[in-house]
Amino acid sequence: MKTMKGPGLFLAQFLGDQAPFNSLKSICGWAAGLGYKGVQIPTWDARMIDLEKAAQSKDYCDEIKGIANEAGVEITELSTHLQGQLVAVHPAYDEGFDAFAAPHVRGNPKARQEWAVSQVLAAAKASRHLGLDVHVTFSGALAWPYIYPWPPRPAGLIDTAFDELARRWKPILDAHEEVGVDVAYEIHPGEDLFDGATFEMFLQRVGNHARCNINYDPSHFCLQGLDYLAFIEHYHERIKAFHVKDAELNTSGKQGVYSGFQDWPHRAGRFRSLGDGQVDFGAIFSQLAVHDYDSWAVLEWECAIKNSMDGAREGAEFIAQHIIKVSESSFEDFIGQGADTSVARRSLGLER
Template structure:
């Protein structure tokens, strides 16, 4: 049986959840990945609220396997500044005191795990933020002890959150991504080690964030076969020739043609999704393939529809026997 193809609702936050359901069904999706805070309020305690969401999804034949808290999760470990005010709910930002913001974001993540449990979902995707991302380029030289302290700070802040996740039977899948504590294979391994391989911690695999960095995004799957908790299908294009703006993205917006790389609709960039599907089959991943659509140069409805069609056409299940098995007759 093919994997579910779902649509991440965060990029559709200007629409009501019912409007997203209507569109997703028309585009051919099997379900949704609900994005916070636009399409789910985890502060709600009334069971009727969650029943209403489940009933709405069922009405349109949308399955739910994942909820996501990227924006709030970003604030748990980040160096907080005015940028965060634009992405956080007012009740998380509060007076903007950095430690208060981090504390409220951590509390919200725990509420997110509780909401997931009520909804019958076992995976929360999100960001962690990072206290050391700003030190990525090591000049002035950054002592290794400073990087070590950054991972220690991450573990101190996130381990209690993960303990609560584990109690609830819910997993946290960090989207490996620039600005997070894990942004490539090496830093993902360090994050796991910092948490002493906490059973509730794994990864949301999104190849678009690895490819343009020069990271082997297929090998990443084989490095963490038991920690790929969820998969985003998102493409990226990077230039074969020098551009005005390099791999760091400069100070120009996403979609600017002067950039070395940009996100693309699935199948229109350089990510080799065929190899990804084969690798996911090899590790036995049976979770959703969730479309996180972020192509600045394309109409989102066109992109969402063709991304669903492309992914369903590409996905296939592993063979039940070797092709040459009949020779044994």
């Protein structure tokens, strides 16, 4: 077994215009002061990293690493969640997702998609320059508006959507293979990859690509009523990143998993700060340890109730307490008799 790294912090939810949240140096120092040992960098914010420059220059990446290290943290992964979302966008979401794109491609879905692909490709090279083996992202979605089959979906619609999604991502996965970096998709409602079944549909279409992997976040499974521990058993070989985020699903006579179009504090399903929800993290950390997960445990803070500063402070302590320093020996070693076949045969009554 192996010991995972952490605690890490996804910086996206903490960026702002005021210090210490407005520069890489100051926010890394703030995170280190809370006890974080790593930071996951959102690549869409130029205050954190110039992604295109990072893809072109290892010297620049060495500078970025130096800033983080001097502040007391490592870089865990680069995130292209927003850009990955734009690799595949159903027209129903054009207006909403335009805000995720660079200004010069907004209002032009074709140009926006091409820009998004270039960004995710750049993340592969930048990750390698930074010495990172994994980068985290979203898959985007073409089929999501048809999640509930009423009216009945046209025959072949889902197959067509997943065929197209795979067609768009296969060259990106190949580019990551060339530089030895895994793509870890966050399995997330709103993406076409939102559970195990949909991940398998996509994985099959990209030829079981070695670089097609998972950013495991149990909060999204809790809100679907999906068994997040069994998910680890099914897909542990593909889990390459871990977002530590809590959630709760409190169904009632008025709301179920769809939560009745209510705002976040009043939803049946809502995200919570670590320890305030229903996710069994003790079991999750144990399962991941058993399956040799040795990458980062990264807090993604989202909570419908608690403020972010308390969530960040408590989250560092929570993750540190849950990381299992795995045993290097068995508790039964003191009575071990070694690999003696004669003892084994006598124990079985084969040498009477």
